[in-house]
Amino acid sequence: MVKLAVTGAHYGLRDWLVQRITAALMAVYLVLLATILIASPPHDYAAWRMLFSGQWFRIASFLFFVSLFWHAWIGMRNILMDYIHSTGTRLLMQILVILALLFYAVWSVDILWR
Amino acid sequence: MRFSIYRYDPDKDDKPYMQDYDIALEPSDRMLLDALVRIKSVDDSLSLRRSCREGVCGSDAMNINGRNGLACTTPVSGLREPVELRPLPGLPVIRDLIVDMTQFFKQYHSIKPYLINNDPPPETERLQSPAERAELDGAYECILCACCTTACPSFWWNPDKFVGPAGLLQAYRFLADSRDQASAERLDNLEDPYRLFRCHSIMNCVDACPKGLNPTNAIGKIKDMMVKRTV
Numbered sequence: 001m002v003k004l005a006v007t008g009a010h011y012g013l014r015d016w017l018v019q020r021i022t023a024a025l026m027a028v029y030l031v032l033l034a035t036i037l038i039a040s041p042p043h044d045y046a047a048w049r050m051l052f053s054g055q056w057f058r059i060a061s062f063l064f065f066v067s068l069f070w071h072a073w074i075g076m077r078n079i080l081m082d083y084i085h086s087t088g089t090r091l092l093m094q095i096l097v098i099l100a101l102l103f104y105a106v107w108s109v110d111i112l113w114r
Numbered sequence: 115m116r117f118s119i120y121r122y123d124p125d126k127d128d129k130p131y132m133q134d135y136d137i138a139l140e141p142s143d144r145m146l147l148d149a150l151v152r153i154k155s156v157d158d159s160l161s162l163r164r165s166c167r168e169g170v171c172g173s174d175a176m177n178i179n180g181r182n183g184l185a186c187t188t189p190v191s192g193l194r195e196p197v198e199l200r201p202l203p204g205l206p207v208i209r210d211l212i213v214d215m216t217q218f219f220k221q222y223h224s225i226k227p228y229l230i231n232n233d234p235p236p237e238t239e240r241l242q243s244p245a246e247r248a249e250l251d252g253a254y255e256c257i258l259c260a261c262c263t264t265a266c267p268s269f270w271w272n273p274d275k276f277v278g279p280a281g282l283l284q285a286y287r288f289l290a291d292s293r294d295q296a297s298a299e300r301l302d303n304l305e306d307p308y309r310l311f312r313c314h315s316i317m318n319c320v321d322a323c324p325k326g327l328n329p330t331n332a333i334g335k336i337k338d339m340m341v342k343r344t345v
Contacts, residue, residue: 005274010302012311013340078314081307082271 019074022067029064058112065108069101115139115149116196119160123209130207134196146193147174147186161210169324172259175202176211182261182322202264204273218260221277225285225303230296246292253287253332255325256280262319262329268312275308279319279329282310286332289339301340310336 042048052058076097084090115137122130135153143149147167154160162185163173169187177200178188190197205213231240263269263278277285285304288294304310310333319329 007275007306007308008303009307010305012305012307013337013344015307016311016337017341017345082268082312085271 015074019071022071025067026064026071029060032060052112061112062108065105069105073097073101115190117149117153118196118198119153119211120200121160121210122207139190144189144191145186146178146188146190146197149190150185161212163212170257172257175259175261177201177203182265184259184261184324187324202260204264204270205260215260217273218263218278218280221263221281222258222284225277225281225288226296226300227284227288229288229291229294231293232295240293242292249290249292250287252327253283253290255327256283257325259324261322261324265318265322267316267318268314272308272312276312277304277309279313279333282313282336283327283329283332286336289336297339301336301343304336305340
């Protein structure tokens with residue numbers, strides 16, 4: 001079979017936009033977190049527990065993690081598209097990345113709401 | 115002046131090698147192309163493309179001391195010795211400094227680099243306002259020398275799928291043209307994870323362009339147009 005370059009998947013913009021939006025969300029959260037940590041630095045385990053006991057703080061942290069994993073997915077896929085040129089291997093690697101990120105997402109829920 | 119030049123003749127050589135030249139330049143030899151012509155008068159087996167010798171035709175693009183540029187617009191006075199000359203990276207070498215540009219022009223043609231307007235041709239020209247014409251500045255001056263595209267890692271990894279900075283700058287040149295009627299098709303053609311979105315804005319193209327153009331900016335404007343029509 002002749003090797004043809006097949007393009008025209010008609011997506012790309014959404015991921016590009018998502019990467020930028022998730023980056024902005026992460027930046028906002030990190031500034032927020034830094035402000036809180038500088039204003040009242042938690043000195044012991046109990047203080048850290050206190051900080052993460054607020055429902056809103058947990059939700060914000062969870063949003064941060066979702067942004068991080070979504071952002072990482074797009075970045076990892078970009079790297080795989082650039083460097084792994086065998087379709088089968090690329091698909092396998094992409095599945096592994098998705099599984100790992102999903103696992104991290106569930107794990108972060110478990111940590112935040114334990 | 116000392117030069118180290120990439121030599122490869124597929125009929126004779128097993129693999130490419132670097133050949134050293136030590137050439138006495140005349141005072142009139144001001145640009146790198148003058149020096150190469152001087153070298154060619156000593157060793158006529160050295161192959162390179164050249165034509166207008168003033169940065170308009172884009173034939174003598176090459177990798178000069180690790181950076182893509184036109185030999186005819188690069189002054190010899192500013193070059194570190196020995197001057198290392200190699201063919202443009204990322205394209206198959208035909209011989210010495212001559213590369214096969216087929217892939218580059220394939221990508222260029224894929225963006226339909228011509229005006230598409232289905233209205234009957236008017237009696238006179240299709241007029242533009244000065245503001246509409248100004249939108250094409252920085253987009254139409256490209257001479258297709260391939261300095262930018264062959265400096266782009268995204269093109270090195272996916273030359274068959276990624277349009278490359280030169281092609282995308284031209285795509286914007288027609289998207290931005292008030293007389294063109296095919297912007298929807300043009301954007302559809304580029305809405306693809308490979309064709310447009312392999313660009314990660316590292317700006318090697320801007321660094322390499324001998325005409326001082328900014329393909330990264332044009333690519334950003336194409337993305338802006340896509341965002342506007344989607345959001």
